[in-house]
Amino acid sequence: MAENPAYQLRRxxxxxxxxxxxxxxxxxxxQCDGVIIDLEDAVPLSEKDAARILVRRFLENYTERNKExxxxxxxxxxxxxxDDLKAVLPALPDGIRLPxxxxxxxxxxxxxxxxxxxxxxxxxxxxxxxxxxxxxxQGVINATEISRxxxxxxxxxxxxxxxxxxxxxxRTKSGEELFNARMNVLWAAKSAGIQAIDTIFxxxxxxxxxxxxxELIKRLGYTGxxxxxxxxxxxxxxxxxxxxxxxxxxxxxxxxxxxxxxxxTGVISLKGKMIDAPVVKRAARVLRTAYAHGLVDVIIHExxxxxxx
Amino acid sequence: MKLQKRGQAGTMQSSDLMVxxxxxxELVIEIESTVKKQFEHLIxxxxxxVLAKHGATAGRISVSDRGALDYAIEARLEAALQRAxxxx
Numbered sequence: 001m002a003e004n005p006a007y008q009l010r011r012x013x014x015x016x017x018x019x020x021x022x023x024x025x026x027x028x029x030x031q032c033d034g035v036i037i038d039l040e041d042a043v044p045l046s047e048k049d050a051a052r053i054l055v056r057r058f059l060e061n062y063t064e065r066n067k068e069x070x071x072x073x074x075x076x077x078x079x080x081x082x083d084d085l086k087a088v089l090p091a092l093p094d095g096i097r098l099p100x101x102x103x104x105x106x107x108x109x110x111x112x113x114x115x116x117x118x119x120x121x122x123x124x125x126x127x128x129x130x131x132x133x134x135x136x137x138q139g140v141i142n143a144t145e146i147s148r149x150x151x152x153x154x155x156x157x158x159x160x161x162x163x164x165x166x167x168x169x170x171r172t173k174s175g176e177e178l179f180n181a182r183m184n185v186l187w188a189a190k191s192a193g194i195q196a197i198d199t200i201f202x203x204x205x206x207x208x209x210x211x212x213x214x215e216l217i218k219r220l221g222y223t224g225x226x227x228x229x230x231x232x233x234x235x236x237x238x239x240x241x242x243x244x245x246x247x248x249x250x251x252x253x254x255x256x257x258x259x260x261x262x263x264x265t266g267v268i269s270l271k272g273k274m275i276d277a278p279v280v281k282r283a284a285r286v287l288r289t290a291y292a293h294g295l296v297d298v299i300i301h302e303x304x305x306x307x308x309x
Numbered sequence: 310m311k312l313q314k315r316g317q318a319g320t321m322q323s324s325d326l327m328v329x330x331x332x333x334x335e336l337v338i339e340i341e342s343t344v345k346k347q348f349e350h351l352i353x354x355x356x357x358x359v360l361a362k363h364g365a366t367a368g369r370i371s372v373s374d375r376g377a378l379d380y381a382i383e384a385r386l387e388a389a390l391q392r393a394x395x396x397x
Binding site: 019020021022025049050053054056057058060061 | 320322377379383385388392
């Protein structure tokens with residue numbers, strides 16, 4: 001793991017239906033960075049009670065955790081949400097994926113509930129993290145305020161399926177209709193120093209379109225994507241993996257800026273290109289990501305980026 | 310403690326099981342399973358331990374198992390008991 005938790009890899013977050021033992025017990029085997037065990041849309045109304053018991057018992061038995069475990073509870077304004085929390089939190093998921101996080105007040109409410117459970121269970125305060133779903137026009141507009149509600153947030157997750165429903169529009173594979181919302185969620189997340197996680201891509205047979213969408217959201221600044229099918233993991237990991245040329249260049253940049261500082265300057269030329277603070281920051285980002293991928297063993301410290309006083 | 314009414318939980322999907330609990334004068338456990346030959350005794354032991362944990366002393370417990378692991382057996386039986394209104 002990288003030294004800074006903000007660099008924890010969350011390239012791939014796989015939805016797993018909460019009422020299907022055959023899927024739940026494969027969680028240890030999936031090669032994704034995290035899973036979102038779903039008590040919301042994947043569970044029919046008649047099975048909400050049974051699903052949360054099943055998830056609780058599954059998590060209690062899954063003691064050798066090898067990935068991040070989030071549980072998507074039902075929205076806080078439904079009658080199921082509190083029972084969901086009561087059932088699953090004692091089984092210690094890493095966090096809660098909060099659907100319909102349309103306003104900062106909704107996220108604050110969950111924050112308060114989690115604090116109460118932590119006190120009751122004798123856990124460290126702040127242990128349970130939150131990944132809010134920004135999945136409506138209202139949520140997109142409020143994204144900036146939502147991103148600042150609590151240090152529990154690991155990121156903001158954009159949910160395009162519900163968002164397009166709230167906009168009364170169709171979702172397309174090219175995704176032009178999502179562009180402004182995607183950017184707004186991204187700006188909110190980046191300005192709060194948390195991750196931005198992109199929406200699912202629902203056509204599991206179209207790997208080319210999945211790759212194009214993942215390349216797009218990576219270029220924009222998203223660091224991960226949710227998924228509905230484990231077959232999508234490899235494509236997404238491939239897109240997010242730092243390329244060797246990028247890593248090599250980043251190492252040269254860090255080396256160059258060190259030499260510059262030894263000479264008493266903050267700027268230097270590398271192969272005819274100016275290397276200064278923003279270039280160094282981007283290189284550090286590449287190397288930290290590469291470290292998280294196990295591609296380099298160089299740990300980048302803040303001093304490497306900014307120099308010593 | 311006795312079951313007062315019927316409750317059912319689970320599915321017939323692979324790795325799952327269907328549990329029906331009903332009132333009866335004594336404790337009766339009936340097991341149908343795709344892996345009955347090898348695992349009936351383990352399924353029965355798991356059911357008995359969950360029933361004991363919840364203090365159930367009387368009721369008919371019918372299980373159709375599709376190769377469920379222990380956590381699923383426990384969860385489905387608990388859901389069925391809860392839907393039956395618990396024990397009294």
